[in-house]
Amino acid sequence: MPDATFALPDLTKFCHLDDLGLEVVGQHLAPDHAVLACRVLDADDGSEGWCRRCGCQGAPRDTVTRRLAHVPLGWRPTTLLVSIRRYKCTDCGHVWRQDTSHAAEPRAKLTRTGLRWALEGIVVQHLTVARVAEGLGVAWNTANDAVLAEGKRVLIEDENRFDGVAVIGVDEHVWRHTRRGDKYVTVIIDLTPVRDGTGPARLLDMVEGRSKQAFKTWLAERPEAWRDAVEVVAMDGFTGFKTAAAEEVPDAVAVMDPFHVVRLAGDALDQCRRRVQLAIHGHRGFKDDPLHKSRRTLHTGAGLLTDRQIDRLNQLFADEGHVEVEATWGVYQRMIAAYRTEDRSRAREAMAQLINDLGTGVPKALVEVAKLGRTLKKRAADVLAYFDRPGTSNGPTEAICECLPGWSGTGWSGWFRSR
Known part of the structure; x- marks a missing residue:
């Protein structure tokens, strides 16, 4: 480091307090916390000491302290x-204080930088509210309320967040595990x-009900x-979503993503295995x-x-009593192979060939395969549309839903983990 310069540390720059309109004038470091004494930087336009009511010059009155x-x-x-200095107008008697809006919202307990850190900790780093509160040295409710308000402002109330949307995914999520009301929400x-x-997928909205x-x-x-x-x-196999999309966005193409299609085949395989198990062993x-x-x-x-x-598997399929399981397993493997073809x-x-084969000539004994064939035939256009439109899988929607915790009645911070 030949050009390095070592001088007295500038805590204002180091802590990014100059961006908040503050300057460090003192410090106290303890093993478990730090305290920085700060003053508010004077306004550049020199309007700080002038009355906002009558325009007369004010006189310094006293100083108050704000903890952030x-x-x-x-x-x-x-x-x-x-x-924070307080002033009193020498003419009308109006009292005002220095502007600290750059540092924090009125009556807020967190600085704007600290609030952003807390939001990013929950959204990006997947920290818990308790962990964020511990890092800030505030109560859980204080951190949760602040993150909720900031998250709504940045992520939900942004008037431009719906701009440029051409591909949407929809899925349901269990929001709360209680018997009261509808426990499901629809995630868009x-x-x-x-x-x-x-970039990554973005959460647009969550509405009550499925x-x-x-x-x-x-x-x-x-x-x-x-x-x-x-x-x-992009959607799962729920026909309600397909019907709603067909009625409100008729020109949009419905795509049934691979995750749900393969899950249909996997469920058929499980049902066949259980049926054969019960028939053989009782x-x-x-x-x-x-x-x-x-x-x-x-x-x-x-x-x-x-x-x-x-x-x-060879030992399993060597038993003639397991032939139906083997046949269903073969269908499942054909589907996986199709999706893995580059x-x-x-x-x-x-x-398309698999859907056609399952639509005709399926032995009556393979009841699960026959049911799968009827479902795939009914949604054939949606299943095949995936191969015509790369990058339209509903997988990211599933991933975001997995990040959303169930509603516990105490906090909504899980809303913002899907960023």
Whole structure:
């Protein structure tokens, strides 16, 4: 470091207090906290000492102190003791104080920088409210209320957050685990950045309920120009979402994402395995039953099987009583192989052929496969649309829903973890 300069540390710059209109004039460091004494920088236009009512010059009256929680330094809670001068007009008697709006909101207990740190800690770092409160040295309710208000302002009340949306994803989420009211919410996500490769998915909104009407009402509330700009709606197999999209954004293409399509096949495989297990043994699977022991191996892609898993499946399928499970497993593997094909045109052909094969000629004994075939045939256009539009999977929507905790009645901070 030949050009390095070492001088008296400037705590104002180091703590970014100059951006808040403050200057450090003293400090006290303890093992578990830090206190910085600050003063408010004089206004550049020189208007600080002039009465806002009559325009006459005021005289300094006294000084008050305001406590603000700031960004923790080294995870040591840092408190600012801001000295604020008060003035009294020599003509009308009006009393006012120095402007600290750059440092914090009126009556706020956190600086603007500390508030931003808390919001990013919950949204980006997935910290808990308790952890953020500990870092700031404030009560849980103080941190939670502040983060909620700032999150709504930055993420929810931004008037431009609906701009440029062309691809949306919709899914349901269990918001609370109680019997009172509707425990589900419908989550709407902006997938446009994912499709365009410009960034992650964004949470657009959450509405109470899981129904066609809930999604339809939300779409109807958007401006017509916005609805006309929506090109794709990614969703699961719930027909209510599809119907709502067809009625409110008829020009948008519905895409049923691979996650839910594969889950349909996986559910069919599980149902077949349980049915065969019960028919052969007369009871649900025990830990030593071959079908029960292989339940996870059956859901593993053929290309990822280990030698031990291959031997287990060979032994399982050697039993003629398991032929229906083997047939259903084959359908499941064909679906996985189609989605894993890198050439999207070939992948689409493979999936179309699978849907066609399941729509005709399925033996009556394979009741689960027949049901799967009817579902895929009904939603064939939505399933195949995925291969024509790269980057329109509803997977990011699922990921965001997993980040949203259930409503506990004490805090809404989970709203903002989906950033």
